Amino acid sequence: MNTMHIASRREFLKKALSGAAVLGAGGGTGLLAAAEQSPAGAKSRVAIAHDALLRGAGSTPGSSVDERRMLALLDRAMQALFDRDHAIEAWKKLVRPGDLVGLKVNTLGGRGISTNPQLVEAICERLQEAGIKAQEIVVWDRETEELERAGFHISTSGNGVLCFGTDRVDYEQELVEHGSVGSRLSKILTQRSNVLINVPVLKDHDGAGVTIALKNMYGVIHNPNKYHPNGCDPYIADLNMLPEIRSRMRLTICDATTAMYEGGPAYKPEHSWKNNALIVSQDPVALDYTGWQIIERKRAEKGLKTLEAEERAPRYIATAADQEHRLGTNDPKRITTVEV
Numbered sequence: 107m108n109t110m111h112i113a114s115r116r117e118f119l120k121k122a123l124s125g126a127a128v129l130g131a132g133g134g135t136g137l138l139a140a141a142e143q144s145p146a147g148a149k150s151r152v153a154i155a156h157d158a159l160l161r162g163a164g165s166t167p168g169s170s171v172d173e174r175r176m177l178a179l180l181d182r183a184m185q186a187l188f189d190r191d192h193a194i195e196a197w198k199k200l201v202r203p204g205d206l207v208g209l210k211v212n213t214l215g216g217r218g219i220s221t222n223p224q225l226v227e228a229i230c231e232r233l234q235e236a237g238i239k240a241q242e243i244v245v246w247d248r249e250t251e252e253l254e255r256a257g258f259h260i261s262t263s264g265n266g267v268l269c270f271g272t273d274r275v276d277y278e279q280e281l282v283e284h285g286s287v288g289s290r291l292s293k294i295l296t297q298r299s300n301v302l303i304n305v306p307v308l309k310d311h312d313g314a315g316v317t318i319a320l321k322n323m324y325g326v327i328h329n330p331n332k333y334h335p336n337g338c339d340p341y342i343a344d345l346n347m348l349p350e351i352r353s354r355m356r357l358t359i360c361d362a363t364t365a366m367y368e369g370g371p372a373y374k375p376e377h378s379w380k381n382n383a384l385i386v387s388q389d390p391v392a393l394d395y396t397g398w399q400i401i402e403r404k405r406a407e408k409g410l411k412t413l414e415a416e417e418r419a420p421r422y423i424a425t426a427a428d429q430e431h432r433l434g435t436n437d438p439k440r441i442t443t444v445e446v
Contacts, residue, residue, distance in 0.1 A: 150389035150435050152396045154445045155183035160363060160382040170224070171363060177228040183359070183386040184232075186444045194235055200356050201301055203237035208299030208354070209245045212306045212322050212361075213256035218373035220256035221305045221361045225384070229303065229359065230267050245269040246294045248325045268298075277328040285344035289327035295350060302354035308362040308385065308397050310370035310377070314338040315413045315420030317371055318397040319358040319390035320346050320433070337418060343426040346390070346433055358393050360385040367404040379404060391426045391434025392441045398423065 157179045160171050181193035188196035201207060209229060211221035230243055241264075247253055250260055250271035258269050275297075277290035295302065306322035313334050314321055320342045324330035333341030346352065362385050368377035381400075387393040398420055402412055413419045427436040435441060 149440050149442045150387065150392035151187055151442045151444065152385065152387040152392050153183050153186035154383055154385050154443065155179050155186060156383045158382055161380065171222060173224050176224045177231065179384055180225065180228045180232065182446045183384045186446045187386045193232060197232050197236035201233060201236050201238055205238055205242065205301045206299050207233055207238055207243045207301045207303060208294060209243065209303050209305050210322060210325065211245060211247050212325065213247045213252040214371060215373040216255050217257050218375060219307055219309055219364060219366055219378060221307055222363055223257045225361050226305065240266045243267045244294060244298050247271055249273050282348050282350060284347040286341050287333065287344040289329055291350055292326050295326055300354060301356050303356060304358040304390065306358065306360055308360055308400065309366035310368050310401060312370060313418065314342065314422060315418045316394065316398050316401055318360055318394045320394050320422065320426055323351055326351065337421055339422040340425045342422040343431045343433065346426060347431055357388055358386065358390050360393060360397060367401050367408060368410060389434035391423060391436055394423050395436040396441065396443060
C-alpha cells in the first residue's frame with residue numbers, strides 16, 4: 107500500500123482541517139453521523155452482507171480471502187445500506203473530492219483477528235472511484251508494529267495511500283474531555299482526517315462483553331487503559347461523544363469475516379469462526395447491538411452462557427443510546443436490518 111509524505115503536507119493539513127471539520131459539521135452535505143441526521147423516531151439501518159465462498163470451501167477462519175469476492179461483498183453491503191443500485195452512488199453520499207479520509211482499523215489481535223487488509227484495499231479502491239485521491243487516505247491504528255503484524259504494508263512516502271501508526275506522529279498535548287473521559291487524541295485523527303471511517307472487527311471482550319464499533323475508538327487515545335473498569339461503561343460512550351470523533355465519523359464497516367464469540371480481545375482460534383460477512387451502518391450503536399446479538403447466537407450454538415449470565419453484558423451500548431449521549435439506537439424496533 108503506497109503512501110504520501112508526512113512532513114511536506116503537515117502544515118497545510120493543519121490549516122485545511124480547521125475549515126474542513128466545520129464544513130463537515132455544517133449540515134446540508136449528507137456527511138453528519140446518522141444519529142444526528144435522523145429525525146426523532148426514525149429507524150437506523152444496518153446492512154449485513156454474506157459470502158460463504160469468500161475464502162473457499164474448507165478453509166480455516168484466519169485464511170486469506172478472495173480479493174474479488176471481498177470487493178463484491180463490500181459493494182453489496184453498501185448498496186444494501188444506502189438502497190442504491192450501484193455502490194459508487196453510496197460512496198458519493200459519504201465523501202467528496204478534497205476530503206481527507208482516515209480508516210481506523212483494529213489490529214490488536216494480530217493477523218488472526220484483525221481488520222482484513224483485503225477489505226481495506228477494497229474500501230480504498232471505492233473511495234478513489236468516488237473522487238478521493240489516494241494520497242488523501244490514511245489507514246491507521248495505534249502502533250505501526252501492530253499494523254505490520256496484521257498484514258498491512260507500512261509506507262510513509264510516495265503518492266498512494268498512507269498507512270502507519272500513531273506512534274509515528276504522537277498524540278496531541280492538550281486533553282479533551284467529556285464526562286468520565288479526559289484523553290489526548292491521535293494527531294492522525296486531528297491533523298490528517300476530516301472524514302473517519304471505522305473498520306473494526308466482530309469479537310468478544312473479557313470486560314466490555316463485545317468490542318466492535320464504539321470500543322474501536324479506544325485506539326484513538328493515549329490512555330485507553332484507564333477506561334476498562336465497570337465493563338468500560340460509561341467510558342466508551344463518553345469517548346465517542348468527543349466532538350473530534352463524533353464530527354468526523356461517517357460510517358462503520360465491521361469486518362465480520364472472522365469473528366470471535368469467547369476469549370477476546372486476544373486471538374483465540376478455538377473460539378473463532380469463519381463468518382464471512384460484513385456489517386455496515388452509519389449508526390455505531392445499532393451496529394454494536396446487532397453484532398452483540400450475532401455473538402450471543404454463536405455462544406448459544408456452542409453451549410455457552412449468555413454474556414448477561416456471565417455478568418459481562420455490554421451495558422455501554424445502552425449508555426451510548428441514552429438521552430445524555432444519543433449516539434444511536436439500541437432499540438431493535440428502531441433498527442432495520444437488511445441481509446444480502
